[in-house]
Amino acid sequence: MLTSGLGHKSSIKSKGPLYISLIYFAFGFLWILFTDKFLYVITDSDVEFAKYQTYKGWVFILMTTILVYVLVKIYNVYKEKSLQLLRDNEKIIRENLKEKETLLMEIHHRVKNNFQIVISLLRMKSRLVNNEILTKNTQEIIDKINAISMVHDKLYETESLSDIDFPSYIHDVVRHLLISSEKLESVKVEYDLDQIVLPIEIAVPCGILINEIISRILNDTVIHNNVDLIGIFMKKEIENRYSLIIEDNGNRKSDDNKDSDRRFEMMMINILTDQINGDIQIHSTDKGTKYSINFPG
Numbered sequence: 001m002l003t004s005g006l007g008h009k010s011s012i013k014s015k016g017p018l019y020i021s022l023i024y025f026a027f028g029f030l031w032i033l034f035t036d037k038f039l040y041v042i043t044d045s046d047v048e049f050a051k052y053q054t055y056k057g058w059v060f061i062l063m064t065t066i067l068v069y070v071l072v073k074i075y076n077v078y079k080e081k082s083l084q085l086l087r088d089n090e091k092i093i094r095e096n097l098k099e100k101e102t103l104l105m106e107i108h109h110r111v112k113n114n115f116q117i118v119i120s121l122l123r124m125k126s127r128l129v130n131n132e133i134l135t136k137n138t139q140e141i142i143d144k145i146n147a148i149s150m151v152h153d154k155l156y157e158t159e160s161l162s163d164i165d166f167p168s169y170i171h172d173v174v175r176h177l178l179i180s181s182e183k184l185e186s187v188k189v190e191y192d193l194d195q196i197v198l199p200i201e202i203a204v205p206c207g208i209l210i211n212e213i214i215s216r217i218l219n220d221t222v223i224h225n226n227v228d229l230i231g232i233f234m235k236k237e238i239e240n241r242y243s244l245i246i247e248d249n250g251n252r253k254s255d256d257n258k259d260s261d262r263r264f265e266m267m268m269i270n271i272l273t274d275q276i277n278g279d280i281q282i283h284s285t286d287k288g289t290k291y292s293i294n295f296p297g
Contacts, residue, residue: 020071027067031060108152115149140215143180147173147211151204164203167193170232173211181218192233196242198297202276206295209272210246213291216265217248240297247290 035056043049119142126138150172154164170193178184198206210232217230233245269291273280278295 105156108156112149112152115145119145147207162200163197166196166198177214189230194236205272205275212268213246242297244293249288
């Protein structure tokens, strides 16, 4: 309602000179029409009619001057009130926007803290259970939760409350995975990333997708101990599409104990790729595996 009323006032304000001109025209037209008829009635000769016409002209100038002055004063007062109302509403909008931004930042901060609480509880539970498989599975869950938590952490650190600086985010996710897998020193990661900003609805599944692929590569290093280089490339293509390539120099070998885990990992990778409306191609050779993902921004 406030916006509608303000728009109406703004419309009147912008058409003020037009209204003044129309009023002036209407007054002049009616003045000439009725005063001429009146002079024809009260005058007996052309001389008297001409004399009164002169008087009528001076009166017309005086009255129209007063009329224009009054109309302009009314218009200026109305314009000033409209401008003040506009300034007041802009101030209210700025204050409301600032309040909402502060609230959103606090929400992102709280969400991130809540994720950290969940991660801490999972780690505590993992330490209490002396089971290597359960500990490994718990760590994988922690890594996935951490990938989501980092999104909210990035949003809290920046002015934008909906877009993620994705190259910085990728660095943080990969570093966390290297630390958690104790391969920070043994695995080298090469990056070639365009400066890309992604909305949160794409950044979250894409971040988990990267987490899944890197985790899959790092898990294989435990078995074969021959993956020491990972390349991550992300480019902005034409028509607002993005290309993400993750490759390693590891040698893929069959492992019966890992078949079920790998099937689950691939299912997760495909699901996450579908979530960002992308398509994925995987090429495995004796020189390593390459994941090529193309998706819209």
